[in-house]
Every structure is written in structure tokens, then in C-alpha cells.
Amino acid sequence: MKRRFLLLTLAATSVFQVTSIQAQAQPKPKQAAVKAATDKIPADPDVKIGKLSNGLTYYIRKNSEPKNRAVLYMALKAGSLMETDAQQGLAHFTEHMAFNGTKDFPKNELINYLQKAGVKFGADLNAYTSFDQTVYQLPIPTDSAALFKNGFKILANWAGHIRMEDADIDEERGVIVEEDRQRGKNAQSRMQKELLPVLLGNSRYAARIPIGKLDIIQNFKHNEIKQFYKDWYRPNLQAVIAVGDFDVAQVEALIKENFGPLTNPAKPRPHEKYDLPDNKEPIVKLVTDKEFPYNVVLTFIRHRAKVTNGIPDIRKGIITSMINSMMSSRLLELKQKGTAPFVEGQFSYGAYQGGLVPGIDAATIVAVTKDPGELAKGLSGVMTEVERMAQFGFIASELDVVKKNMEAGNEKNYREMDKIPSNSFVQAYLKNFMYNAPIVSPEFRYTLTKQLLADITLAEVNEFAKKMAAPENITIIAQAPDKDKAKLPTEAQLLDALRNSGKGVTAYVDNAVNKPLLEKKPVPGKITAEEKIQGIDVTKLTLSNGVKVYLKPTTFKNDQIIFSSFAEGGTSLAEDKDYMATNYAGNIGGDGIGEFENTQLRKMLAGSTAGGSVYISSLHQGYSGSASPKDLETALQLIYAHGTNPRKDPILFKKNMDEFKVYLQNADDSPENVYGDTITSVMSGNNLRERKPTLAELDQISLDRSFEFFKERFADASGQTFVFVGNFDVEKIKPLLETYLGGLPATGRKETFVDRGGKPLTGNVTRIVKKGIEDKAQVRLFFHGDYQYSVENNLQLSALSDVLEFKVLERLREKESGVYSPNVGVSYEKLPHPYYTLTISFSCASANVDKLVAAALDEIEKIKKEGATAVDIEKFRAESTRAMEVSLRENNFWLSYLSSKFKNNEDPTTVLRQAERLKQVTEASVKAAAVKYLGNANYFKAILVPEK
Incomplete structure (x- = not known):
């Protein structure tokens, strides 16, 4: 059983998704004087703020994190609140049209151009519409002068040169209908419709939800959206925000060149503000x-x-x-x-x-x-x-x-x-403008x-x-x-x-304890071997208790060290007959340490940046943590304490069981849950370890047996492999590693995981789940099978997945107008047995399922027969190269990458040859991969449709 927190339940606390626009990171202070609390805040001297003669505002800041990158925004002080009765939903519709053709980038040329430059649609290139704002975002490389300059041309095209071709408008109607279907058509959206007049007091906000009204979206006259664009996309309501690794003077000149010619309407519509009414009575x-x-x-x-x-x-x-x-x-x-x-x-x-x-x-x-x-x-x-x-x-x-x-x-x-990321600055400037x-x-x-x-x-x-x-x-x-x-x-x-509720209430009594986390330091071990891994600046240490430690010092963050570990075993070492009884073991580490409850631990650690935890997965158990360099010892103390002094808490056990029962008792009322359970059953071969327990099985779970299993899993650290990444000096942290990792108990037992099955059902499998009351279908197509795991094969599979996503997006969304956001994903694993899974997923109208499944399979057949196009390969290589450029300067990437390599016993230096391997991805290689991996030998089609 995995611990489940009811966070999704509480989504109703915020009815709408509103983008957070508050900067968070803080760099080194200059000696800025702070006077009385009534003083105004002085202007930030490092941001250049200006206004063009047409009223457009701009913010420019040079920032080198990440290197060779810039974040460009075009913001508009207009959203759904500005729509007339006949335009409900057209502010959001206009945002969609910005990607369907502009003066300098007709049709889909804009997306194609950026994808070939390594900018990923959806992940990088994106936009959103709210009640009072519409914002377009474009993260873009700065090491290509032409691409960077064109970034401002793209923003200006959105600001004043969107083409509103009638045919394009009509094609986009279906996409927006499907967006509403994908994001809504569920219990939450139905309840939201009842709650909006209450939460928003029958105000203008309640009558102007950004997605709009579907009957208007499907039937509005073309002139309505053109008029909205003409009325509200005007420079005196717009701002350009540019933060990144560039020359400020050059950027200012580009803004003036591209946005200066924009004009305002002769008779602008008034820009009104709206409020919520008060309610005297509850x-x-x-x-x-x-x-x-x-x-x-x-x-x-x-x-x-x-x-x-x-x-x-x-x-x-x-x-x-x-x-x-x-x-x-x-x-x-x-x-x-x-x-x-x-x-x-x-x-x-x-x-x-x-x-x-x-x-x-x-x-x-x-x-x-x-x-x-x-x-x-x-x-x-x-x-x-x-x-x-x-x-x-x-x-x-x-x-x-x-x-x-x-x-x-x-x-x-x-x-x-x-090291402040550019996005933090952008959000602050957006909030200033709005x-x-x-x-x-x-x-x-x-x-x-x-x-x-x-x-x-x-x-x-x-x-x-x-x-x-x-x-x-x-x-x-x-x-x-x-x-x-x-x-x-x-x-x-x-x-x-x-x-x-306040009757008879008494004052709070603190439960803080004043004791050390560890009564005494562990007996240190010794470093018995050391070696260097050339090319990636990694040092390997072997400790006397058998623990292995890989160290990669970096300067990507000044104040961060992150680490994790693994050892083979996990829950696979529990026999099937004992699995349910020990099913709580993975939660023990989250229940506190020794005599300290979690709330007491938090109080003890006040002022420290240290964190440390333990986990048990199906094949491994291990530790993870993070800290500022000054707090690394505390993080390692937490690791040692978790492994040697776990807490057995019957009260918390009961609370967690009750919490899980709340989830289980009505779980099958949700179509998504039933659909997900069906997919899990097929993809795990009906393995009992993968499905959720029943209410009756929940009573079989034993705290005593789970606690004993947990202690047994961490009784021997000799098989643990740790990876540390961050700002540290290898020589200086060696004594800490010897003390807290070298001091972990070890018996020298040689363990490996047990393959408990869990392979997907083979052959051609179809499951149609009939559940739900809305006209909303969900489709997932799985191609899967045994696999020869290698870096080369992994890359070819990833290329196939990306190329197929290009094709599925173009066919199902752009040509068929039948989906909003189709997804193609791939996974491949080496343990416990090499296996791959490629998945196509989308939601749609139930009447369109067969047609869209056939369209997706048709795109697969085309790749199998014709291969990828040169443009497809160009896009994949560019996106992969740009993504890797950023990843190589992130601690989290290195921790994940190195941990995976060592867990799979692979060469960790393969990342150095990424560019060379990308050359091996060709039109022909993608065709060969499609033939090999997208056959019908193991094909699973899972469909969720409404009951009626």
C-alpha cells in the first residue's frame, strides 16, 4: 500500500488554476538601507523598465541563469472579463489562434520553426488565458543570433498580427471543445458549475469563465473573434518581458523595432475592473x-x-x-x-x-x-x-x-x-504590470x-x-x-x-522536546578504496562496511547538496503470502524517528535546511536527502537515525489506515479510478503487488510485521550505493561520510531482488470500461514487449516516440480536430527484466473513439512504411540537444542520471557521447524502430466510455 494524501480532494479550495507570479529566489544583498515600515520600496536598479510612445510597457533584465537562454513573455491586460455576451470563450480562443498563423508565420510554420530550433511546443512554447490577462511565453536560446531576434518578431506577431482565417477558426472549434472535455466533464467540473455563483457571488467572474460556453464556441460568427482581437490586443494594454543571457541594449532596440509600429484603436473600448459583492449573512x-x-x-x-x-x-x-x-x-x-x-x-x-x-x-x-x-x-x-x-x-x-x-x-x-533563474524575475515583472x-x-x-x-x-x-x-x-x-x-x-x-467551535477551548501546549537527534555519534568506518571516473568528475569511494559512495561536486547551485541511495531487495523479498501483511513497511520511515514524532522532528530541526528520508520500492530500498553544505552533517544524521532507529507509531498507523479506507470506500465511484485499475491489472499481469487492496485486505496489514520487515531491510547497509551531487569539497566531506555512512550497520549479506512477475498480459488485449455519465472517452494504446536494453536502443525508442507524437498531434488535433492534447510516451527498463512500453493516449468524444484510434494506427503504419521525415529528425535532434544543454547544468539531472547508471550497472560516461549518438537517429532508423517495436504482437487497447 502506498500512502495516499487527500490533496486532490481539496482542489475545490481554489476553483480556478491561477499562475503563481511571485519571485522566490534572493541573491546577495547590497547594503540596501531599510527605513520605516511606511517607506515605499525602491526601484530595482537591475531591471530596465520603459514605455513606447504607443503605450506598450517593457521590462528587460540581464541574467545568466540558465546560460545561453532567455525567457520572453508577451502579456496582455485582457481576458475573459472583457468579452461581450456573444464572445464568451473568445479570449481563450484568440490565444489558440495565435499558434494557427500570423503575418510572418502562416499556418503552423511558427511551431515548426521553433521545434526545429529545439523549442518544444507545450513544454516551452505556451500561453494561458485568465479572467484579466492573457500571457504568451517563449523560452528561447540566445546563442543563435537569428533565432533570438526572431523571438521578438514572434511576440510582435502575437501582439498585433494574428491571422484570423475563417477556415482556421472553424478547424479550431473542435480543439477547444475537446480541451473542455479533457479538462472537465467530471465530478469536479459539474460541482464547480453549482459552486461558481456561490463562491463568486453571481459577479462578472461567475459569468465569464475563461473556457466560455460551448454553444458559442461552436457557433459564433467569425467577426466576433476578430473584433475581440481588434478591441483588446492593443499596445497600451500590453507588455514585453525579457530576462536572460543577452545584451540589454540590443534587446531594447529589438523591442522598439518590432513593437513600435503597433497602434491603438481610434476609439478604444473602456478597460473596466470588476469586484465581488460582500455577503452579510453566511x-x-x-x-x-x-x-x-x-x-x-x-x-x-x-x-x-x-x-x-x-x-x-x-x-x-x-x-x-x-x-x-x-x-x-x-x-x-x-x-x-x-x-x-x-x-x-x-x-x-x-x-x-x-x-x-x-x-x-x-x-x-x-x-x-x-x-x-x-x-x-x-x-x-x-x-x-x-x-x-x-x-x-x-x-x-x-x-x-x-x-x-x-x-x-x-x-x-x-x-x-x-543563481536566480530567469523565470523568477519574469513572474515578478508580470505581477508588476498586471x-x-x-x-x-x-x-x-x-x-x-x-x-x-x-x-x-x-x-x-x-x-x-x-x-x-x-x-x-x-x-x-x-x-x-x-x-x-x-x-x-x-x-x-x-x-x-x-x-x-470556540466554546471551552483552552490555550495550546507545545509538545517540543529538547533532546539530541542522536544520543551519540556512530563508530566511524574507513574509506578502503578510491577511484576517479574520468570525463564526468566523479569520485568513487568504498567504505569499510561495504557502502559505495559516488561524489560529483558541482557549482550549479551555491547552497545545495542532494543525494540518494539504493540497495537491491525491496518488497520483492517479501513472499506473496506475506505481502499484504507487510504492506505498510514503506511508510515506516515517514512516521518519525525513535521517540520523536514528525512534528517534534520539525521543531528540533528549526533553522536547518537538512532533510533525510528512507524508502522501500519493489526492487530496492535506500535513502535520500538534501541540505545546504553547512547542514550536510545534520542530513547525514537523519539518514543514520532513520536506518538504525525507526519509529513504531500505532496511533499514526491507525490514522493512515483510516485515511486509506476513506480513499477506498468510494474509489470505484470514479470512472478514472476504475479505468486506471483495469489498466494496472492488464499491464501487471494481474499481479497482486500492483493492485490496490480491498477494504477486507486492508485489515490484514500488520504494523508489527511491517515494522519488522522495515528493520530487516535496513539492518545491513553493505549493499547500499550512494550518489552525492552539489557544492561540496570531496576531501572535506570524507570524514562525515565515514562517520554516518561508514557507521551504518553491515553484516555483509549478499542480496539481490526477486523477480515476482508482473509482466503485462501478452497478445492482442482489449478492455472497454463503461463507467461515467459524461460524453467523455479516454483512450490508451500500449505497444510493449521484451527488450534488448542499451543506450543505443533507448535513444531510437525515444526518437520513435517523439516522431510519433509529432504525427499524432498533427493528425488527431490539427487535421481531425478530435482531441486537445494527445500524448505519446515511452518507457524502458532493465530491471527486473528488460522491457519496453510505448503508449498513445488521448481523450475525445465517445462517438469518435474508433475513428481516432484508426487515425493513430494509420500514422504508425505510415512510419513503418515510409520512416520519419528529415524535418522530424531535425526537430528531435534539436529538442534533444537543447534539453541536454540545460540538463547538464542541473544537480537533479546528475543525481537521477548517475543513480540510474549505477543501478543498471552501465557506463556513466555515455552522456558525453550524446551528440555522436544523435547522428545515428535517421529517417531509416526510426522506420526500423517502428517496425520492430510497433508490431501487433503485444498490443493493449484500453478505452473508457460512459455507461450510456
Whole structure:
């Protein structure tokens, strides 16, 4: 059993997906003076902000992370709120049309041009439409002068030269209908339609959801979208943002050259702002759905926010983060005691619905319960903690923990002063353009944060916490499965739970402990062998207890070390008859260490950047962690403690079992769950280790046997292989490795995993799952089989997958207009036996399944007969080369890459020959791969269609 957290359940806390636009990383401070808290924030001297005569705003900043790359944005202060009644959905539709032809890039030439330059459509080249904004994003290389210059031409084409050909508009209608089908047509979207008028107060927002109305999308007259583009795509509502490794003066000249000629309408439509109405009396809404699997109650307490765009806002943001962190800790602590009247509880304060309406904040309170009849009790349980906060506030020890963690984060950002990614700056400038949010220089933010953390008092925090809970604009939402509608509490019961939750509440008592993580240091081992791996700057150490350590020092981050390990065995060493009983073992490492609960550990580690954990997978067990260089010893102490002193927690075990039961009890109400279970059954050969347990089987799981299995898996470290990547000196960390890794217990047993089966069913297999009430079909086509695993074969399979995705996207989306976002993916594994799987997946109307499956198979046959085109190969090589250029400068890539190579006993230097191998990918090689891997010997077609 894998631990399941009910995060997806809580998606309703934010009805809309709103892109976060807040910079996070902080570089080295200059000695920026911070005066009184009422002062305005000084302008960041490193960003050049200008305005053209036509009103277009631009932001330019030179930034060398990542090298030879730039991030370009074209932002528009217009979205779905600006649509007329006849244009609902056309702001988003216009965004689609930007990729269907412009003045300088007709039809699909824009996407083709960028793909041949290594820019991937969807992953790199993208756009989004919101209520009040439309944003186009283009990450682009800067080491090609022509490509970089054309990037600004592309932005300008979007800003003022989109071609609105009637035929192209008509072809795109079906794509947007399918986008709505793919992202919606489920329980969440149906419930959302009922909730929107409640959450958005029947405002303009509720009537202008960005996807629009399908009848309008399918039938609007061409002139409507052309008029929308003419009215709103105008330079005085637009901004160009450019951050990257380039010359600022050159970029400014390119912006003036490309955007200067754009003009505004002679009679511009007024740019109106909209608001949400207040509600004096609480609003309660009960919503059920046949396919909704959980019991959730959400409460929103909305407040008007006074925005100053100055230092007081930053102070407020820090205090809010403090309170959210302390409340999360309290709720987690309550759950770990086993006394919480909810399975999951959350509290957070911040911008309402993710910042949907500027100037409105809200406290969001969430409770998930086992039974719908317990929702009022669950709401009362979380609200009791909110009332405890409001009546008694927090205590000094809690604030001390939060301050230490924030100080550590601030200092970490300081040390990454020259490694801030360009995207962080772009998001800050976008927020400035859209909402006039201040642009805080990294230097000033560091200095200010340091001062404010020292200056903010407990009394100030508690006063703000009391205001958070002030009962204004209250909305209560209860959600449950249809079948349990009769068990739901009444509106009056939910209101009583809210109003009476604070009665008899007492002050919080801290459960912090003042003990060391380790009572004494382990007896160190010794380094018995050392060797270098030439070409990739990796050092291999062998320790006296048999542990192997590979070290790759880097300078990609100034303040990061990450590591992981593996040893063969895992759950494969549990016999089938014992598998269910030991099924909790993989969770033991997350239940704490020794006598310390997780909440106590967090408090003990306050101010440290160290993290360390353990895992048990099907074939391996091992460790992982991360830390700043200064905290590496603490991370290694966590590893040693997890491996030698695990925690056996019956209360947490019961809580986790209850949590999983909540998931299981209604899981089969969800079409997606039933479909997923069906696919898992076929692709694992009905292996019991891969399927989820039944409620009856859940009772077979034993904490005692799981705990013993966990201890047995980590009793011998002699087979562990660690990989460390980051900013460290090999010689300086050797003593730490000898102490904490060399000190791990070892018996020298020689273990390997056991192949417990799990191969997919062979032959031609079809499964049609009839589940669901919406006209929404999901299709997955699997081609799979035994495989000769090698770097060369892996590359050819990847090339085949990418080329096939080009073809499937063009055929199913562009020509058939039958899907929104088809996907082709490939996986290949060496362990426990070499195997490959190539998958085509998409969603569509149920009536179009057979036609679109046939179209996808037709594209496969074309590749098998004709091979790839030269353009296809050019795109694959370019995207692979550009992706690798970025990956080679990322710690996470190296950790994953090296771990995989050592786990599979492969040559780790193969990455150095990537360019040479790419030359082996040709039109003919892709054809040969298609013939070899896309035959019908092992073909599985899985289809989900509605019941009726």
C-alpha cells in the first residue's frame, strides 16, 4: 500500500488554476538601507523598465541563469472579463489562434520553426488565458543570433498580427471543445458549475469563465473573434518581458523595432475592473455528485485587503506565512495524536481563490471526514483550532521555530545570489504590470526580510491572527457522493458547528522536546578504496562496511547538496503470502524517528535546511536527502537515525489506515479510478503487488510485521550505493561520510531482488470500461514487449516516440480536430527484466473513439512504411540537444542520471557521447524502430466510455 494524501480532494479550495507570479529566489544583498515600515520600496536598479510612445510597457533584465537562454513573455491586460455576451470563450480562443498563423508565420510554420530550433511546443512554447490577462511565453536560446531576434518578431506577431482565417477558426472549434472535455466533464467540473455563483457571488467572474460556453464556441460568427482581437490586443494594454543571457541594449532596440509600429484603436473600448459583492449573512451550499469520492467541507472567510504596494505588504506577507505554518503544524500534531475528528484538516490565509480578484483575502478552512454525517464535526474540529488561535494566539516557542526556518530560507537565498533563474524575475515583472505590485530587488528583499524577521513580535502576530478569523463574508461548502446525500448535515448544523467551535477551548501546549537527534555519534568506518571516473568528475569511494559512495561536486547551485541511495531487495523479498501483511513497511520511515514524532522532528530541526528520508520500492530500498553544505552533517544524521532507529507509531498507523479506507470506500465511484485499475491489472499481469487492496485486505496489514520487515531491510547497509551531487569539497566531506555512512550497520549479506512477475498480459488485449455519465472517452494504446536494453536502443525508442507524437498531434488535433492534447510516451527498463512500453493516449468524444484510434494506427503504419521525415529528425535532434544543454547544468539531472547508471550497472560516461549518438537517429532508423517495436504482437487497447 502506498500512502495516499487527500490533496486532490481539496482542489475545490481554489476553483480556478491561477499562475503563481511571485519571485522566490534572493541573491546577495547590497547594503540596501531599510527605513520605516511606511517607506515605499525602491526601484530595482537591475531591471530596465520603459514605455513606447504607443503605450506598450517593457521590462528587460540581464541574467545568466540558465546560460545561453532567455525567457520572453508577451502579456496582455485582457481576458475573459472583457468579452461581450456573444464572445464568451473568445479570449481563450484568440490565444489558440495565435499558434494557427500570423503575418510572418502562416499556418503552423511558427511551431515548426521553433521545434526545429529545439523549442518544444507545450513544454516551452505556451500561453494561458485568465479572467484579466492573457500571457504568451517563449523560452528561447540566445546563442543563435537569428533565432533570438526572431523571438521578438514572434511576440510582435502575437501582439498585433494574428491571422484570423475563417477556415482556421472553424478547424479550431473542435480543439477547444475537446480541451473542455479533457479538462472537465467530471465530478469536479459539474460541482464547480453549482459552486461558481456561490463562491463568486453571481459577479462578472461567475459569468465569464475563461473556457466560455460551448454553444458559442461552436457557433459564433467569425467577426466576433476578430473584433475581440481588434478591441483588446492593443499596445497600451500590453507588455514585453525579457530576462536572460543577452545584451540589454540590443534587446531594447529589438523591442522598439518590432513593437513600435503597433497602434491603438481610434476609439478604444473602456478597460473596466470588476469586484465581488460582500455577503452579510453566511452562505451555505451542499453539493453532491455520483462520481465524487470524498466527504469535504470548506469554509471561506473573506476580508477586504488594504494594498499599499509597499513595505507593509511585505510585512503582512511574512506574518501570514508564519501563521499558516504554525497552524499547519498544530493540525498535523492533532492528527498524529489520533484525536482529530477529521481525516484531513487544513487552514490557510491568503489571496482569495489564488488571487482571482485583486484586493480580497480569505481564510480557507478544510476538513475531510470518513463519513458525510461527520462533516459538521470535522468542520468544528478544524474551527476549534482556528478559535484557539484567535482567542489565545500562538506561543513564543512556536514563533521561534517559524522564524528560524524563515531566516534559514532567507540566508539560503542570499547564498544563491548569482543563481536566480530567469523565470523568477519574469513572474515578478508580470505581477508588476498586471497589478502594479512592487518590483523588489533581491538585495533589498534580503535585507528587509532579515530586519522584519527580527522586528516582528509575538503580540503583532497574534493580533493579526485574530483578524484572520473575524467572521466576515462567510461561505460554507459541503461536498459528498450522491449516494450519501441523505447523510449530509443540514445547513443549520454546519452553521452551528462554525459558531460553537470556540466554546471551552483552552490555550495550546507545545509538545517540543529538547533532546539530541542522536544520543551519540556512530563508530566511524574507513574509506578502503578510491577511484576517479574520468570525463564526468566523479569520485568513487568504498567504505569499510561495504557502502559505495559516488561524489560529483558541482557549482550549479551555491547552497545545495542532494543525494540518494539504493540497495537491491525491496518488497520483492517479501513472499506473496506475506505481502499484504507487510504492506505498510514503506511508510515506516515517514512516521518519525525513535521517540520523536514528525512534528517534534520539525521543531528540533528549526533553522536547518537538512532533510533525510528512507524508502522501500519493489526492487530496492535506500535513502535520500538534501541540505545546504553547512547542514550536510545534520542530513547525514537523519539518514543514520532513520536506518538504525525507526519509529513504531500505532496511533499514526491507525490514522493512515483510516485515511486509506476513506480513499477506498468510494474509489470505484470514479470512472478514472476504475479505468486506471483495469489498466494496472492488464499491464501487471494481474499481479497482486500492483493492485490496490480491498477494504477486507486492508485489515490484514500488520504494523508489527511491517515494522519488522522495515528493520530487516535496513539492518545491513553493505549493499547500499550512494550518489552525492552539489557544492561540496570531496576531501572535506570524507570524514562525515565515514562517520554516518561508514557507521551504518553491515553484516555483509549478499542480496539481490526477486523477480515476482508482473509482466503485462501478452497478445492482442482489449478492455472497454463503461463507467461515467459524461460524453467523455479516454483512450490508451500500449505497444510493449521484451527488450534488448542499451543506450543505443533507448535513444531510437525515444526518437520513435517523439516522431510519433509529432504525427499524432498533427493528425488527431490539427487535421481531425478530435482531441486537445494527445500524448505519446515511452518507457524502458532493465530491471527486473528488460522491457519496453510505448503508449498513445488521448481523450475525445465517445462517438469518435474508433475513428481516432484508426487515425493513430494509420500514422504508425505510415512510419513503418515510409520512416520519419528529415524535418522530424531535425526537430528531435534539436529538442534533444537543447534539453541536454540545460540538463547538464542541473544537480537533479546528475543525481537521477548517475543513480540510474549505477543501478543498471552501465557506463556513466555515455552522456558525453550524446551528440555522436544523435547522428545515428535517421529517417531509416526510426522506420526500423517502428517496425520492430510497433508490431501487433503485444498490443493493449484500453478505452473508457460512459455507461450510456
